[in-house]
Amino acid sequence: MDKHKTIFDTTLRDGEQTPGVSLTNDQKLKIARQLDKLGVDVIEAGFPVSSEGEKQNVKAIASEGLSLDVCGLARVLTKDLDACIDCNVDMVHTFVSTSDIQRIHTIKKSREEVLSMAVNAVEHIKDHGAKCMFSAMDATRTDLDYLIEVYEAVEGAGCDIINVPDTVGVMSPSSMYELVRNIDAHVNIPIDVHCHNDFGIAVANSLMAAEAGASQIQCTINGIGERAGNANLAEVVMSLHSIYGAKTNINTEYLLETAKMVESYTGIHMPANTPIVGDNAFAHESGIHTHGVLEKSDTFEPGIMTPEMVGHKRRIVVGKHAGRHAVKKSLEDMGIETNDEQLDEILSQIKDIANKGKRVCDADLHAVASSVLGRNLGSETIVLKEFSVMTGNLITPTAVVRATIGDQEAIASNYGVGPVDATLRAVEEMIGGYTKVKVRDFALEAITGGSDALAEVTISVEDGEGHVSSAQSASTDIATASVDALIAAINLLLDQKKTRGME
Structure with missing residues (x-):
């Protein structure tokens, strides 16, 4: 794999297409600033032609003076392209359906018409001085020879980067690798991929595309987006950094902060077991695990990825599977010291509480310790x-x-x-x-x-x-x-x- 990959974030466009999500202009602007802080290379700020409010919001983001490139989405229609250009975006991302099923049943165009529309759109964008990304929508269900013909044609028209979207999330990782490898053998401009998560493998497909030669990956914060969402940015980036040894411009210490912001604004809550940024991503309850982690963290953590790298903290959780080391550490964090006999009794009572199906909170541990030690250990400030x-x-x-x-x-x-x-x-x-x-x-x-x-x-x-x-x-x-x-x-x-x- 090449040692450097760029990250294209579409949280503000595809992410906002998550059913039930509607961001205010102020929220979108704050997310754009946060993505700039995070170190994203390009953001897709929206689909300007969709409404006057959307156009004004994209224009506001484009005029914010961010370090990243601001991109607008457009169909291969002059009114769409001009709406993006009017927003003074750095890049226009134009797309058209190329698969037979979409081409015949949605846009009702011949292959020749689609090819001509794609080339004309790219030329129009380049004539107006903007960078151009072209997407063959539903690329992964498009006849390969025709797909390559389209990509070669838009490259000849001056396109800066092509996007290979798995629009309905049907690719297997090995098939995604082969597709991108084939395309890469026929074009000389960078390849970007956009994977949907319908089968839960958008991140795997994105990484295989990167292995095959894609230089840019499209993601969203927390993997939000149409239907089951898109490739999760945190998972893609940390896999690239920690497993592949590749580099991006992402400041990973802001991953958790960014995830929490988007969670708050969208109302789409992350499960506790969400990789990288979930509450349990670096949490340990099992006695065997906590003992190992307290001795040396990478006994039961990846090691190549630490909580500090992503802005997280390690947590030792007390529950029915906890051991003496976990309880002792939790008590020490509260400033409570015990002897071995007291510790054993506290552990026994905590397990009794947990075995009744109750979640053990810090307050429970504190109350049990107070009872066992025979004194009030806290103060009511x-x-x-x-x-x-x-x-x-x-x-x-x-x-x-x-x-x-x-x-x-x-x-x-x-x-x-x-x-x-x-x-x-x-x-x-x-x-x-x-x-x-x-x-x-x-x-x-x-x-x-x-x-x-x-x-x-x-x-x-x-x-x-x-x-x-x-x-x-x-x-x-x-x-x-x-x-x-x-x-x-x-x-x-x-x-x-x-x-x-x-x-």
């Missing part, structure tokens, strides 16, 4: 006094929270999309001047039935240094359970901060 929530079909949910922080009384109000969101926002605002924390994870589960069900809320919070603490609370009132769990988690986080300050 924040003590809730009262809170109230106003909501209704004509009222924006608003919460007011009053508490003491240390020896000072504090009060704050905020609004949200619902009563729980409003309450959590109010608590975050109330403690903002004291410490910076954010809710990292929120889970709600009904543990009894009926309209008066007892709800159990689990909340994880994170401080500005990346330290995480979690707590649970149960109540028939979801807002009450939420605020109790949140304050418990924050108090634990503050206790741990004090402990670190004493070290």
Whole structure:
């Protein structure tokens, strides 16, 4: 494999085509800036001809002065091409269907007509001084000889780079390798690939294309996009860096930060076991694993990829599979020291809790340790006094929270999309001047039935240094359970901060 690959990000175009996702202009601009910070080479800012709002947004991104190239998408139609050119983009990405099934049933053009339209579009773009990428849409289901004929024709017309899209995600990795190798033998301009994830192998197909000679890979943050999405940028980049020894311009320490931003704006949540950037990507619970990792991290981690490389942190999780080393390390992080007998008893009680199907939070471990050691190990820096929530079909949910922080009384109000969101926002605002924390994870589960069900809320919070603490609370009132769990988690986080300050 060549030692350097470029990354084309289409989060703002194909990513926004994820069903249910609609980004505001401000969000798209912020994502564009973040992708520039990340080190992406090209971003596809949108499809300007689709609406006046989209055109204005692409134009705003193109005028932002970013280091990367800004690209606009266009069919091989003059109005599409001119809409991109009017936005002053660096590159125009033009496409037309070349497979028989799409050509006959969607655009209803002959092979000769498609070839002519492709060449005319490339010439039009180059006549206006922009870089040009040409995509043979549905390339992986196109007759190979015709596909190569089209690519050779657009190269002759001045195209800068060709894209090979697996539009409906039907290629196997070995077939993708052979296709790109064949194309590479016939063209002299760079090859870019765009793989869809319908069978869960978009990343594998992208990497095989890179092995075969593709110099650029199209990705999206968190793999979002049409249907099952696109190749996940973090997975592609870290595979290139760590497995293949190739280079990109990506600043990998911002991968997690970028993933979280896109997750927040799109509402498409990453599963905990998402590679590279998921909450569990560097988390360990099994006693065998945690023992090994605490001795030498690459015993049960890849080694060629560390959490720090992607902006992550390693987590030791206490649960039913935990061993003494994991519990001891977690207690030490809380500033709690035990002897062997006490440690064994704490471990036994933690396993009893976990064997009942309950997730073990930091607050549980803290409470068990306090019980076993016979003393209160923590301090309640924040003590809730009262809170109230106003909501209704004509009222924006608003919460007011009053508490003491240390020896000072504090009060704050905020609004949200619902009563729980409003309450959590109010608590975050109330403690903002004291410490910076954010809710990292929120889970709600009904543990009894009926309209008066007892709800159990689990909340994880994170401080500005990346330290995480979690707590649970149960109540028939979801807002009450939420605020109790949140304050418990924050108090634990503050206790741990004090402990670190004493070290």
